[in-house]
Each structure stands twice: as C-alpha cells, then as structure tokens.
Amino acid sequence: MSQQDPVSPAAVGRLAALGGLGFAVASIAGDLVIGPFPRPATPASQLVPFYAAHHAQVLAGGMLLGLGGVLFVPFGLAVWARIRQAPGSHKAASIRSRPGTWYPSSGNNSFSKMS
Numbered sequence: 224m225s226q227q228d229p230v231s232p233a234a235v236g237r238l239a240a241l242g243g244l245g246f247a248v249a250s251i252a253g254d255l256v257i258g259p260f261p262r263p264a265t266p267a268s269q270l271v272p273f274y275a276a277h278h279a280q281v282l283a284g285g286m287l288l289g290l291g292g293v294l295f296v297p298f299g300l301a302v303w304a305r306i307r308q309a310p311g312s313h314k315a316a317s318i319r320s321r322p323g324t325w326y327p328s329s330g331n332n333s334f335s336k337m338s
Contacts, residue, residue: 235304242298249291257284 257280261273274281 229308230304232305232308235301235308238297239301239305242294242296242301245294246291246298249287249294253284253287253291255284256287257281 258277261270265273
C-alpha cells in the first residue's frame with residue numbers, strides 16, 4: 224500500500240484563491256440580482272405584491288447566494304490546510320482541527336475546556 228503525498232502548498236493556494244474569488248463573485252452577483260428589498264417595517268399587504276412581481280429575481284439571487292456558500296467550503300478547507308501546513312503551528316492546528324474542544328472562559332460564564 225503506497226502512501227499518498229500531501230497536497231502541495233501551491234495547490235492549496237490555488238484552491239483558496241478560486242474558492243474565495245468564486246464566493247465573493249457569487250455573493251455580490253446574488254445581492255445585485257435580488258435588488259433592493261422592502262424595509263423591515265413594510266406591512267405584509269405590501270410584501271405579497273413585491274414577491275409576486277420579483278419572484279424570479281429573488282429565486283435567481285438565492286441560487287447565486289447558495290452557490291457562493293458552496294464555493295466558500297473549498298476556500299475554508301484550503302485556509303484550514305494552509306494553517307496546518309504552516310511551520311511551527313502544530314499545536315495551534317491541532318486545537319483548531321478539533322472544533323468544540325476549546326471555548327473562551329472567564330470567571331463569569333459557563334464556558335470551559337471541553338474534552
């Protein structure tokens with residue numbers, strides 16, 4: 224059984240750049256496609272006609288925002304991999320690689336080290 228080589232730092236950098244750029248472009252495009260929303264205090268009687276008239280825009284914008292969320296995953300994974308590959312960051316990377324292990328603690332709250 225052969226052991227696979229770890230992912231090269233150059234590949235991680237490309238993945239982070241593409242994922243981050245794709246996330247940013249899809250998010251901005253989604254916001255622009257949706258357009259201005261009614262104010263939070265808008266009565267429901269005015270919301271129904273708005274969504275009836277703009278349902279295609281809201282759907283397309285929502286799909287673009289969803290795509291942005293999907294593209295954020297490889298960006299986050301690439302950043303995580305870059306942190307793990309950084310020299311001298313083994314302790315920090317091991318703490319970050321176990322989500323839910325450490326919580327901030329002070330004398331006044333119930334957060335503490337979880338094992």
